[in-house]
Amino acid sequence: MTFTRFLKGAALAIMIGVSSVAMVASAGFAQTVDAPMPPAAKPDPNAPVAEPEEEIINLLDREPEPLFSDILAPYAPATAATHGVSNGLRQGALYLMAKLTQDSTPLDDGLIWRIYSETTNSDGRLELVATSEGGDAEFRLDPGTYLIHTAYGFAQATNRIVIGKEVLSKMVTLNAGGIKFNASLKDGDNINHEPISFDVYGMTFDARGERDKIASNVKPGSIIRLSANTYHVVSRYGDVNAVVRADIQVLPGKLTEATVLHKAADITLKLVNERGGEAIANTTWSVLSPGGDIVVEATGAFPDFVLAAGEYEAIARNNGRTYLQKFEVSSGDDNEVEVVTTTSELASQQGTSSN
Incomplete structure (x- = not known):
């Protein structure tokens, strides 16, 4: 039974209960009263005014409170619980989806989900609790705090979440795009068959003055997925001194085609x-x-x-x-x-x- 159907059923039960009470009261009144009721006493103008009763809130009319700022479509588990009633009461359900940008459609392939416990183990490392590959993912987790690591190629995102014994759903926006690499010579023809490779680096330098290498030995024609940012790309033709460097910007939700001209x-x-x-x-x-x-x-x-x-x-x-x-x-x-x-x-x- 979905959450909506449950609420409708509850509302129907409440309405039936009220109608039953009304009918019993009417029947009782007909049996015990033979004459009109005397008029009520005139209220005392000097009597203290009673505080108004607290307004009753109809839960069916309230807007649901969002669990996250990026609300998903209604979630229903793909299958019934297979671990028994006690397990269903003890664990929460987490449903995850991801997309490249706020306006794009959810990704249905190429995602890697990793769920880590926020507490560290005896080695001082985060404990990997569960993994999933493909598109959307569903996890059953004990109540607690977790870190959700989402990877789509070299594009990554980490989110923190607190899970109880309820059903949660979350959409992860990766803010990512991609680069397609090619190389050419003076005539403009691509040289995909030649010994050409690409290395991708971040723009910042570490304490030793070196850039962080993100991807290496990428072949021409390949597409790599990256978080939206600017990257330093090094293209090598052969193993000696034919090297070309360029800074390339990756836009969210876009595929950037980068063709390097080698001389x-x-x-x-x-x-x-x-x-x-x-x-x-x-x-x-x-x-x-x-x-x-x-x-x-x-x-x-x-x-x-x-x-x-x-x-x-x-x-x-x-x-x-x-x-x-x-x-x-x-x-x-x-x-x-x-x-x-x-x-x-x-x-x-x-x-x-x-x-």
């Missing part, structure tokens, strides 16, 4: 005896910036790197000899850089003798 290319190095010749194995490589800083090092016949656009110098070492080759990287122009032993060795020897 870089994939470069393969080869040490050969002549142009177009076979690569020489067992070669050690160093790639330097124009200022002489080491950008990346590797060993092998065909080292392959993604490098940011700019000028570089390749140093190849093989069989005790060193060979040099300057080259340039243009955005989106994947290329193979050959270091030829004859010309490079002669230039190296001339540079050494001049010193």
Whole structure:
């Protein structure tokens, strides 16, 4: 029986009871009174005035008092109590729903609910009482104070609630949105198939001057859910120096599509005896910036790197000899850089003798 039906039934019972009393009184009056009643005595004007009786409040006409500021639709348990009458009297029922914004519809999937007791255990940690995944959730809990943790991707909210032996319902507004990540080169084409990843950081710094990392190694085309805020996003193309940073704002209830423009290319190095010749194995490589800083090092016949656009110098070492080759990287122009032993060795020897 729902709460509304219970109240209607109670009202009907009250009305029937009053009618029955009235009928009995009328019957009694007809049996015991044979003559008209004498007129009542004239009231004394000097008698003290009696205090008016307290007005009777009809509970059926009162507006229900909200349990929370964000009221849900009427709640009814999905199933009847399965733990017996004593359990139903001992525990309260908590029904939870969540939505992205005040104006959006409730979420029906992707939610993780965690209920913690407000008191800590012997280890000083909050005790996890119950969990649920999916959309809305229903919990049966002993009376007490609890913390409700709601997670939708990386968007989170924590609320405190006091539960008795009644039925409570609560809507959690996450105030969240999302970001969809993409990356492109100079021609504007997305490069989802390339080794590109995204890391998401908060905007504040800790005591060590580092940002709080929220999500890491997010792949292009992925959508992550975040609380509405501004985030620092770092996109890496390869593992060397092709890095782009940007601050991106997430709006509540909105999906922000963030496309990062990379200026870089994939470069393969080869040490050969002549142009177009076979690569020489067992070669050690160093790639330097124009200022002489080491950008990346590797060993092998065909080292392959993604490098940011700019000028570089390749140093190849093989069989005790060193060979040099300057080259340039243009955005989106994947290329193979050959270091030829004859010309490079002669230039190296001339540079050494001049010193």
